[in-house]
Amino acid sequence: MSDQSNLPASGDGAGHSRVPEPLEDQDVAPGLPAHVWRPTDVDPKAEKRAERQVAALFIFSMVCAVLFVVAYFSFEIGREIDTFLGFGASNLFLGLTLGLGMLAIGVGVIQWARKLMSDVEIAELRHPAASSEEDRETTLKALTAGLDESGIGRRPLIRNTLLGALAFAGVPLVVALRDLGPRNMSASRLEKTFWMEGMYIVRDVLGTRINRADLEIGDLLNGEPEGLVPNSEGHLPAPIGPNGQELRPALDHEQLLIEKVKSAVIVLRMSPGDIVRNPDRENWDVDGIVCYSKICTHVGCPIALNEQQTHHLLCPCHQSTFDLADSGKVVFGPAGHSLPQMHLAADDEGYLYAMGDFDEPVGPSYWERG
């Protein structure tokens, strides 16, 4: 161990500090302790017993493997599942037999190692991680010779153009990843949803329109725009406006999830007096019925927990809380901006529809959001 790397550095090329030499009078560790014999080394009976234990474990493992096969074929799964003590019998016995069988092999082998294999510790010398000085020199010479013969140092034109070519060679690979995304990756796509002026709100499961009279104070409904909830035949209908006009053609089923995520709303009725009147949103409610995006402005979870008394809506994912009586403002938690509100109106029969798309992007914040 005369290698330099194992001695304390006396100086530091980069800095101005130095490490003092270690003290010489440190206690020297005593030699290896005497080996202590195990019972299995000196007592033939103990040795035989250990041998039998190991063999028994291996036999037990074989039995478990056979039982695994038995369990696999004898227990029913699926609709008519067999149960045992409330567990699914198949899963339980497959797990037990596989687990115990494997454990028995492991315990057996380790028992063998601990009781019967030599337990004499031996010592081995370490070597410094670095190669020998001689090896280093030889390698350095070979490297220098190789580089010399290539002429890479003497021909900067070749060297530099090669480096350039290699740098450019990566470009196609990176560019080819572009179409991982859609053709149109404009952030403006995130600003629009399926909603448009005159589009009716329907219940998210049934697909039926919502009448102002259906909602008592304190009621909350999950809604989607008409056109995003399949009808009884499983087709997406074309949304029809208050004047009977078709607002847009029926949506391709492929796009349903994408549009549903952005368009989900909650409809809530509160006492009109509870609403904090914001000058911009003077008449956005219908008799105290307000409508907000259901998608949290934090990272996009659907907001689900309504506190009826306070009109606070809590997102179960990260606890952002919004005040639905006050323009969806954040009152607690990590969300950075208010929940987008929808301008509501009701037709002559009292069915609720949107006065337009949200006036800001729904869902989580992003750079271009502004």
Next chain:
Amino acid sequence: MSTTSKVADTNGGTAARSGKPSKVGAAANWADERLGLAGLAKKNLRKVFPDHWSFMLGEIALWSFVVLLVTGVFLTFWFNPSMTEIEYQGSYAPLRGSYISEAFNSSLHISFDVRGGLLLRQMHHWAAHLFIGSMLIHMMRVFLTGAYRKPREINWVIGVLLLTLGTLEGFTGYSLPDDLLSGTGVRAADGFVKSIPVIGTYGSFLLFGDEFPGHSIIPRLYIIHVLLIPGLILGLIAAHMLLLVYHKHTQWPGPGRTEQNVVGFPMLPVYAAKAGGFFFIVFGATALMGGLMTINPIWMYGPYDPTKVTAGSQPDWYMGWPDGLLRIIPGWTEVSFWGVTLALPVFLTVILMPTLIITFLILYPFIDNWISGDKREHHLLQRPRDTPARTGLMAALVTFYVLALFAGGNDIIAIRLDLSINQITYFLRAAIFLGPILAFWITKRWCISLQRHAKEQALHGYETGIIERSPDGAYSERHLPLPDAKQALIVGRERDQLLELEPAVDKNGVERPHNRKERLRLALNRFWFADNLQPPTAAEIEAAHHHHDGHDGHELEAGAHDDDRDALVKGH
């Protein structure tokens, strides 16, 4: 008597006789004539591995990865990573007739209609927990004992990368079944990506192939999960193991153990048997867990629907700490200016913090080395108490981690303990900063106290609890020397060496500019080492012995008490 002569007969008490070649020998000969492996094998077959329980933690990680590979291959035979919607017709009655993705459908199929399928799924998930958890604890062991020091820095870096990749592998894996819980996680991940300044929106489009959720995320996560990351992990594990073999394992100081040697059992047979046997134990334990403990019951969550969510949505625990930070950061940190938005509440907590912590961990051996100025190789481990500042740093990191993890379960804590979620959040906002500082300080002082105690014992022996009365009536407690192994742990460690500033004027009389970096280094060096107690020197131990020879009590006396001493040493 030769050391092996008493080994049990079954293991072969005598040396193998030459002349009649064994079958093993013939096979080895056949292989060597074609592969020439004997040169490599002769060095490694009897390679020495030191023994300590804490060296097993990395092994758990290794073997649970093997379990993951085996169970994962089985799962790929049935899993269909597609987002196409179909009508569920399988065995689980409550969902029959509903429209779900192929991915969720095949996950249900594995769980209910493939014999042993649920077992494999649960084993796979439990093994993933085990894999990441054991890597984390293994890393803490390496950190706390200084095993990352020269020449093992690169292996430390590989380890940090493995932990990072393991975490990503876990996330991509539990997102695959496309159930309500994992879909909510993917939805949040979309928000995370979008929070990245400038490129976040493009990142989201590229990742999802469209606006969220698109139709590509499950197949993409799948190929990342079964090919890309496992390939990287396999390669890094191979490098990790090769370096381990090349450097030889570190060992604890002890009698006969030095920086220049490695003491332990030979690879063949003892270490190979113990390590190989341990694979079966990990496999067996995972199988028992898969058979007895339900994990991720996706059928109870139902299929993913972006307009639905369940209360108490938690990611798997290893993603919990960034999620916790995400919960406690106040929303006012989001800022908009010049027509753009900086989503800092998200970006700082789930993108930047993990990146910073991983970077810090990767750099730690080099920072540590810069502070200590130590250029030597180290193969003897350090006891955590002997590096009070470093142990304090780990305590601070653990405190931060645990508080953040609590924050990630703040809703569960609030419900279970009937506390206000707002107040838990306010408390954690302060605690996440103060807790680690407090933990650092307490741990550092605690370690120094332990050092003081250890030094006391090394010099004056341990207290036997035997009170003696001297002829003139004074009482004293008898002390006895520590066992060799313990004494070696205390006195065998290296002394800390404080850096010293070079004289301000060099030998030629030229003033040396002491730059800021150097001053910082010295300040850190003092902060790190100056309060530590140093192990007693041989002279100090000698002096302590002389001291006791002249006095009574304190330590044992010669002569009449020798029998007592033997009895006590045996009893100890």
